[in-house]
Amino acid sequence: MASKETPGRSGSVRLAAESWEALFRAQVAVMSRLHEGPAFRTGGERLSDKEYDVLFTLSRCPSGWLRLHEINEGVLLNQSSLSRMVERLEKRGLLERMTAPEDGRGVLIRLTEEGIAAQKEVGRAHVRDIAGLLLPALDAEELEQLRRLTTKLRANLPERGQRSR
Template sequence: MIEQERLPDIRTTAQAWESLFRAQVAVMRRLQALPEFRKLSVREYDVLFNLTRCPGGWTRLNELNENLLISQPSLSRMVDRLEAKGLVLRRTAEQDQRGIEISLTEAGRELQRRIGREHVRHLHELIAPALSAEEFGQLQALTEKLRSGLSPGC
């Protein structure tokens, strides 16, 4: 946590946030237009990508939702569509019969890998010219510090 006397003023905080947000919007608009996102939307791909990071292969719907910028009802409808496409499986949670867990199917895992390879290549082509390797390291360190500085539930 930053010491109280080192806190930035409110205007500096707002301007930095606005800049970060606008940079993300600019990048995301360019990414959404890429050919790899014709089969799946960026948001659908994000669900598949986050499922690849689940240690046991299965995760509760509400836990998955913590990593996404989408409402719980919207995520539920999206999972319905992904399940209909054969990309995810759904089951009743083993620990709590009221909850739902989801996992990638083999087809979902393969599609995520295929899109992911193209996505990373296009992302690199898009943003690598903007910053040096050192600046990308600083950006990563700063965004990780920002995320870890948020209290749980934010």
């Protein structure tokens, strides 16, 4: 059985760290360029990328309604920040809430008609901005490879709250 200090392991650990750093820095660079663009404006009011992420997550739900913890599984926010954001988006008329009929304690959230329109408007512009950044840098085969690798990485992560191997 190989020890944790074998040269192969240390090289693999370094490669993993360098790969993560490259992925992270690329994501930061792309996101900073996306923030410079007009995509996150809707009806003259700015929509943050995290707010858009909540709207996008809700737009992908077949039933239209999600519980707060279900939204939280797909976004990079803690529960209390997400709760406050949902309140702000509801005040802006983009979301609506109702008490969960099956338990009376839970809250269900969905997009309003205005929220659906905002998500589509920002989403279309966002996709154009993404294409404007990625298409000059990567060809179709590289984009497919990037999608495949990042999907594989995400699928093989331990569940939230569980430690990695």
